[in-house]
Amino acid sequence: IVHIAALNKDRKIDDYQRIYNKIAEKIREEDEYDGYIGYGPILVRLGWHSSGTYDKTNNSGGSYGGTYRFKLESSDPSNNGLQNAAKFLDPIYKEFNWISHGDLYTLGAVCAVQEAQGPKIPWRPGRVDLPETETPANGRLPDANNGADYVRNFYARLRMNDREAVALTGAHCLGRTHYKNSGFDGPWGAASNSFTNEFFVNLLNEQWKLEKNKSGNYQYDSPKGYMMLKTDYALIQDPSYLKIVKEFANDEASFFKEFASSFQKLLENGIDYPKGAPQYIFKTLDEQDI
Ligand code: HEM
């Protein structure tokens, strides 16, 4: 399967910055969502889940076709709760319906990371809506009840190495688990909407206890009310992952640098960009004095 980015001569950075600003202002405006966490974290998750269906073995899935918009994909149990992010983006798609769904979902995630004071994520337009027949089957997104070997294998399908895998999981500094979505719960009170290396600091500094929660899922809980999934905790159980966790816990800049490149790679997996395809780095609202 080949997905070539469509170059649209009529649309320049201002057009996309306008959409970025609409999303950013709406995140700022609707700040009460999910106990005042806001929409940032779930927009990041939508961009990640619409990209995480990618399979390098046949170059299928991924963000290109915007197939999350179809029932088969949005009703995948792994996508429970993401309807809130799609609903958030709906009015923005109606106003700017020249953009593809794949570009919108990934632009929303880039905007959410940057507006949470995270690193700048370079972004390239050109994804093209594919028909419903191209929707990947359920089951391509990861299952949290697993250890390091599973995590390494899963990320290999997305062409990600250990460093990229650890960096990407650092996005769990944002938001929280919701019992009704995934059968996990927490962190309590500690959920954040600021993009930092705190996830790695917590992993190393907290006392973790493996507990079976009321849904029968296992999760690691700390006395301070933090939680980790088994796939989070795997990052300190595996010697190669642990080394990288320590680096990112001690050097936020190095985490930011790796996250920016890994996240762009995740959002662009499966897409061929022609020579001369434009790449944009959007300004935050703060940088525009908005
Ligand atoms: C092995 C890989 C991963 C697993 C098993 C996993 C699993 C989960 C689970 C179970 C939740 C809770 C969902 C809910 O209950 O609402 C969650 C939330 C989240 N995940 Fe991951 N995740 C993984 C990788 C990633 C990656 C690569 C990113 C982004 C780069 C990411 C970003 C997020 C964010 C931002 C949230 C919070 C969403 C919210 O607050 O609504 N995750 N993840």
Ligand SMILES: CCOC(=O)c1cnc2ccccc2c1N
């Ligand atoms: C910085 C404090 O947040 C955490 O330690 C943490 C750990 N794992 C998670 C897994 C899924 C979603 C949110 C998560 C989360 N917020």
